[in-house]
Every structure is written in structure tokens, then in C-alpha cells.
Amino acid sequence: MASVSRRNALTPRQLTRTGERLSFIYLERCTVHRDANAITAEDAEGTTHIPSATIGTLLLGPGTRITHQAMSVLGETGAAVAWVGEQGVRYYAGGRALTRSSALAEAQAVQWANVRTRLSVARAMYRLRFPDVDPEGLTRKGLLGCEGRRVKDCYRAEAARTGIRWRGRKYIPGDFAAGDAVNQAITAAAQCMYGVAHAVVSSLGCSPALGFVHSGHELSFVLDIADLYKTEIGIPLAFDVAAESDEDVASRTRRALRDRINETSLLNRCVDDIKQLLLQGDMGEATSGDRDVVTLQSDGGRAVAAGRNYGDTVAGTGESEEMLW
Known part of the structure; x- marks a missing residue:
């Protein structure tokens, strides 16, 4: 039997496409190892087998240990890995995901490098977020003002719908428990969406740092993409979870968001949105995930x-x- 190090690398055609994977899996206080082409999560209650090729992002929380062989199979099958804080609300580090073609990365760099096209992509992002608003002609300041008003309106509308008393958005970095239940749910949903967006951005070969709305951070483009679905999915779901109970808000938000992402095929939509934004309608053969050309x-x-x-x-x-x- 061939050793792991002698196995041939999987080709793009053998890998599960990003849009067909689970959005994310969160693990904590366990040891992650490899068993053939699966990973295992072992804790005091036993061992759970997880097919690595079906994972979009593996979130490793406190108390997790992961072996070299586990990381090897995750790399082979194109799963993203992120090391996060307790309850998944802080991002510490990440491992690379699958990508063979540089087409989207080059398209992103071209659009980002020109001031006019960078603004054009930012406006296109606002069209996706708020279809009833035409951002054509708006300056950067105008776009930010539009977003601020719409997000505030969303908070007020969801509070009225769910009957939650809304005192405003409050989050103290490093002190997740300081906020009330709905603020904790919003934070948990946002962090999960960042992880999902990071997995898709990386798997498509884009640069997480070259943002069109956000700037100056290594995850600027990740924040851009996650925000596309904030008022449609993240905020309403957070209010729904908080309205049910104040108990265990973070984990219930993660589970609910995971289900909502799968129900709405958000990964497929996210892939299509990124391609549309960067390629401006030119969805050519060069962006196929099956390409392995240098x-x-x-x-x-x-x-x-x-x-x-x-x-x-x-x-x-x-x-x-x-x-x-």
C-alpha cells in the first residue's frame, strides 16, 4: 500500500465544487485526525467521522488539536481551515483552500487597481444588497451613507417583526457576553458569515485583502462579500434566534445559520456573485474550476x-x- 506522501494529488475534476459543500463545521475540545480520506473528531464521547471533501470551512475552536495527516487530507480535498475563538466569534488564522486557476485573482486585481472600476464594483455590490436603490452616480461617501441608513432600518424592522426591544448595535471586541441576546446573535452570525465568505473567496483563488468597499485589512474582500447577505440573511436570522430564547444564543445562531445557508444554496449564489462582480458578465471558460493550466x-x-x-x-x-x- 502506498504511503500518504506518495499518493497522487487530486485533480480539480475529482474535487467537490465549492457550491456543493457544507458551509462550515465547528469543532472544539477534541483531537482532529485522519482516517483514510476522512477526518475524525475524537473527544470524551467518542469518535466522529467527517468526509473531508464535503467541507467548505472547518472552524477549529478552543481545545482542539489537529494532526499533520488531518491537515494533509484537508489540503488535498480543498477544505479551508480557520482557527477561531470560543463559540467561533473571533478569527485567528486560516489555511489555504483549493484553487488552480488565477483567472479570478487577475480579474480582481485589474478591477481593484483602477479607481473608476473599483468604484464601479462597489456600486455593483450595493445593487446586490439593495436592489430597490440605484447607486449610479453616488460617491463613496454616498454609498456609505446609503448602507448605514439601510442597515439601521433593517435593525428596526426586525425588532418590530420579532417583538424584541432594540437598544442599538453594541459589541465590545474581546467581550462577547457584554451584549444582550440579540447583539450576541448578530455577532455570532456575522463571524460565521465571515468564515463562509473567506472559504469561498479563497477557494476561487481571489485575494482576501483586495476589497472594493472595505480597505486596509487582510480580509477586506471577505468583509465585502459577507456584507452582501447581512440584511437578507444574517440580521433577520439573529433576531429570530434571540426572540426564541436568551439561552445558548451563539451556538443556536451557528446551527440556524448553517441550516439557512444550505436551504438557500448560499454557497452557489456566493460563487456566482463573486464571478459576476469581478468579471462584469464575462463568465468565460477561463474561470472553470476544472482548469489546471500554468x-x-x-x-x-x-x-x-x-x-x-x-x-x-x-x-x-x-x-x-x-x-x-
Whole structure:
């Protein structure tokens, strides 16, 4: 039997697509190991097997230990891994997810590098969030003002719908318990959405740092994408959970959000939204997750095959008869 280190890497066609995976799984106070092509979570109550190829993001909370072999299979199957705080409300670090094509990363960089196209993508994001508002012609300040008013309106509307007394949004970093039940639920939902957005952004090969609304942070684009679904999914769900009970708000919010994400096929939608925003309608073959192609940049915007020695090119072809590796 071949050792793990000698197994061939999975090709993109063998991997489960991002939109078909579970949104996230949260583990705490257990040891995560590998059993064949699955991971196992072992605690005092026993061992649970989890098919790694079906995971979007694995959230590792306090008290978790993960082995090298477990990380190996998660890397092979393209699952994102994030180390988070208790109840999943703080993000500490993350591991890379699957991506073979640079098409979306290049499209993101092109759109971000130009001031006009960067603003254009930001306006497109606001159209997705608030379809009844036309942001065309709005400045950055105007977009921020529009968002602030709409989010406040959403809080008031959800409070009226659920009968919760709303005293305003309050969150003290590092002190999750300081807020009331609905604020804790909103925070828990937001952190989970950040994890889901991070998994999708990474799996598509985009840069988490190049944001169009947010800026200056390593997760700016992740925050942009998570906010697309804040007033539609995150905030209403948080108010629903808080209206049911004040007990165990964080974990109930995570479970409810997980179910809502699966019910609404949010991962598929998130993938499509990112492609639409960055490609501006050009959903070409270059963005296929099945691509496993490396090329070299040549003159005139032309790409040539990698792995060849161009020190002595064949006349008229620009290609070499000699392989580089």
C-alpha cells in the first residue's frame, strides 16, 4: 500500500465544487485526525467521522488539536481551515483552500487597481444588497451613507417583526457576553458569515485583502462579500434566534445559520456573485474550476506554455523543442 506522501494529488475534476459543500463545521475540545480520506473528531464521547471533501470551512475552536495527516487530507480535498475563538466569534488564522486557476485573482486585481472600476464594483455590490436603490452616480461617501441608513432600518424592522426591544448595535471586541441576546446573535452570525465568505473567496483563488468597499485589512474582500447577505440573511436570522430564547444564543445562531445557508444554496449564489462582480458578465471558460493550466506571459498579451526552455526558440513558432523541467 502506498504511503500518504506518495499518493497522487487530486485533480480539480475529482474535487467537490465549492457550491456543493457544507458551509462550515465547528469543532472544539477534541483531537482532529485522519482516517483514510476522512477526518475524525475524537473527544470524551467518542469518535466522529467527517468526509473531508464535503467541507467548505472547518472552524477549529478552543481545545482542539489537529494532526499533520488531518491537515494533509484537508489540503488535498480543498477544505479551508480557520482557527477561531470560543463559540467561533473571533478569527485567528486560516489555511489555504483549493484553487488552480488565477483567472479570478487577475480579474480582481485589474478591477481593484483602477479607481473608476473599483468604484464601479462597489456600486455593483450595493445593487446586490439593495436592489430597490440605484447607486449610479453616488460617491463613496454616498454609498456609505446609503448602507448605514439601510442597515439601521433593517435593525428596526426586525425588532418590530420579532417583538424584541432594540437598544442599538453594541459589541465590545474581546467581550462577547457584554451584549444582550440579540447583539450576541448578530455577532455570532456575522463571524460565521465571515468564515463562509473567506472559504469561498479563497477557494476561487481571489485575494482576501483586495476589497472594493472595505480597505486596509487582510480580509477586506471577505468583509465585502459577507456584507452582501447581512440584511437578507444574517440580521433577520439573529433576531429570530434571540426572540426564541436568551439561552445558548451563539451556538443556536451557528446551527440556524448553517441550516439557512444550505436551504438557500448560499454557497452557489456566493460563487456566482463573486464571478459576476469581478468579471462584469464575462463568465468565460477561463474561470472553470476544472482548469489546471500554468502558462508564461509573453509579449503582446500572449501566453505561452510553461515548462519549456525559451533560450533557443524554434524559428517562427516562439516555442522551444527542449523541456525546461
